[in-house]
Amino acid sequence: MAERNTPYAVLGEFSKTDVLLGAARTLREEGWRIEVFSPFPLEGLAEALDWQETRVPRSFLIWGVIGAVAGFAMQVAATRDFPLDIGGRPLVAVPAFLMITFELMILFAVFGGIAAMFLANRLPRLHHPLFDAQRFGLASDDRFFLAVMVGKGCPSSEEARAALWRLNAGEVTEVGESEVS
Incomplete structure (x- = not known):
């Protein structure tokens, strides 16, 4: 069996909540598919993501x-x-x-x-690709992460990386998803 790594997301690390909320709002308005990870609930995140669960x-x-x-x-x-x-x-x-x-x-x-x-929630999922990111463990401690989805039907990882740098992300990491074929 051959294992290949397909791009899943580009992960941007933020240290301040206001910068993260501004970046999430900007990327959502530009039409990107994003997910936000935080060690605690953020006031205004649902509005920034325009999230409505029904x-x-x-x-x-x-x-x-x-x-x-x-x-x-x-x-x-x-x-x-x-x-x-x-x-x-x-x-x-x-x-x-x-x-x-x-x-x-x-x-x-x-x-x-x-x-x-x-x-x-797309459960049960025993392993999420973001768990392979080196610094993602800090999402439960003191860092905020914004994942821009790339891959099938989404923009390229280079465009996502450039968008995160433009929005003052501290560190930008590309995350791949392993596929066994």
């Missing part, structure tokens, strides 16, 4: 509704198949069915939301 909460809602409908339909089907006429009460007693309906709504919502979160 898939995971929407998945919780959709799967919750599916679970509630499935729970109620399951109970209605069971009472229609095995009717018990007790004191002239209706077969489909909505108040009696609410507990199981609620429980299945929560169960489906949690499993559907967790599955959507895994898909949105």
Whole structure:
């Protein structure tokens, strides 16, 4: 098996948050595909990246509704198949069915939301290419990193490197992704 290294991203290191946020805002406005890594949450980063997550909460809602409908339909089907006429009460007693309906709504919502979160984060991924960058371990200590994606359908690594230098990145590193063929 031959292993080849394809370009994944160009990683720029920043020591100050305001410089990182300005660089992220500039690159996003220029149309680059970027990711930001920080040792702590940054105020204003979501606005700088124009990030709006709606898939995971929407998945919780959709799967919750599916679970509630499935729970109620399951109970209605069971009472229609095995009717018990007790004191002239209706077969489909909505108040009696609410507990199981609620429980299945929560169960489906949690499993559907967790599955959507895994898909949105592209998990499980046992090894990320950025872990191979020499200084990337500082992202959990005191440095901020901005990764400009290169490769398939993206600009070249030379253009990304020039853009990061233009935006005052302290150190710029090219990161490759190993492919076994």
